[in-house]
Amino acid sequence: MGWTLSDLPFFDARHRALGERLAALPPPAHPEPRGAEEVARRSRESLRWIAGSGLLDIVVPRADASGARRIDVRALCLVREFFGYHDLLADTMFTMQGIGTAALWLAGTAAQQQRYLDRCRAGESIAALALTEPEAGSDVAALATTARREGDHFVIDGAKTLITNAGIADHYIVIARTGEEPGARGLSAFMLDAGTPGLEVGEPIDLIAPHPLGSLRFDGCRVPADALIGAPGQGFKAAMAVFDIFRPSVGAAGVGVARRALDEALGHVRQRVLFGKPMARLEGVQARIADMATDTETAALAVYRAAWAKDVTGGRCSREASMAKLVGSEAAQRVVDAAVQLFGGRGITKGYMVEQLYREVRGMRIYEGASEVQRMIIARDLLA
Structure with a gap:
């Protein structure tokens, strides 16, 4: 049993x-x-392992001959599928090096890129994106954290929550309201180093599956004006560009999880004897296995079609990205649930992989935009 390329x-x-x-x-x-503490330690160890494998070049791209930095979304999805199959904590650390630097390699200055990107690519610096707030999750336009200009600095005040790598990150890309226009058009992106006065890291947030998650508070946190990424008021645009790239890869991680759950189920039903014969010979079990395999392959097609579209066009592919995220995460949930059912009592017993997958897969339908948000994006694009 092991991951292989489709x-x-x-x-x-x-x-x-x-x-x-x-x-x-x-x-x-x-x-x-x-x-x-163990989650934080394992997260750092995972990042060092990933860096040693040379995979961070995929999520922290180098400049090409023209000076542009382009990400290969199909390669990103392949790596996330691999990590989804084997280790979702490693998947988190791999992905966040990209999400926590993407605004820099998309819109950062040469000085910003030089200061941060090489260290992140080498796994020497841990990256994070501070976007979600206590009263503003999927509704990015409702963000309340502010950044006001004072001379040669911006002063950031507010709070963020459910931030991956909070407390272990060496820098954060912070999305804050600068107020050029109402709503989403009044948001800007800033670089903020860990340890900056006025930045307070809250207690770790304990999820149903291991994840380096926490909250941040900004109390008169001063950053130099050159910490602004791109133009003022372009923070929402930068965040959406990042999601266009990374949302299909959430679906890819879901495909990896589904493949692992299917493999675990296949191994189980071949060995388990029920009513005097192997479970694999029961028609109901065969039907369940067929549905799991079909769900997995259908999701893979949606994910890699979206990744291919992004790679080929280079433009906005929001509808395709949302479809990939929606289909991949929802299919993974169904396949894992089916595997748990086939395992019976063992499927909800600690120590069995399908029990761990059951806890790990649930967050995929929420983070980077819940399934309901993806459906809204898809419908609005079709109706526009």
Whole structure:
């Protein structure tokens, strides 16, 4: 049992080579960490392992001959599918190096890129994006954290919550309201180093599955004016551009989880004897396995179609990205739930992989925009 590259029409030679490279890597899975300190330690260890494997080049792209930095979304999705199959904590650390630097390599100055990107690509610096707030999750336009200009500085006040890598990150990209216009058009993006006076990290937030998560508070937090990423009022645009890139990869991680759950279920029903014969010979079990496999492959097609579209066009692919995130995360939930059902009591017993997957998969339908938000984006695009 192990992850292998699917034979899909959206890959070229470099993606197949990446798939072979990933399949040859030793599985990164470790015993599930317990407690915030162990989660933080494992997160750092995972990032060092990923950096040593050379995979961070995919999410922190180098400049090409023209000076542009472009991400290969199909490669991003392949790596996330691999980590989804083996270790979702490693998937988190891999992905956040991209999400926590994307605004920089999309719109940052040369000085900002030089200061942060190489260290993040080497795994020497941990990145984070501070977007979600206590009263503003999917409704980005309702963000209340402010950044007011005072001479050569901006002063940031407010609070963020459910921030991945809070407390272990070396820097944060903070989305705050600068007020050029009402709503989403009045948001800007800033670089903020950990340890900046006025930045307070709250207690870790304990989820149903291990995740380095916490809250942040800004109390008169002063950053130099050159910490602004891009133009004032472009923070929402930058965040949406990041989601266009990374939302399909959430679906890819879901495909990896689904493949692992399916493999676990196949192994179980082949060995388990029920009513005097192997479970695999029961028609009801066969039907469940067929549905799981079909769900998984359908999700893979949606994910890699969206990734291919983004790579080929280079433009906005919000509808395709939302479809990939929606289909991939929802399919993963169904496939894992089916695996738990096939395992019976063992499926909800600590120590079994499907029990761990059941806890880990649930967040995929919420983070980076809940499934309801993805449906809204898809419908609005179709009705526009």
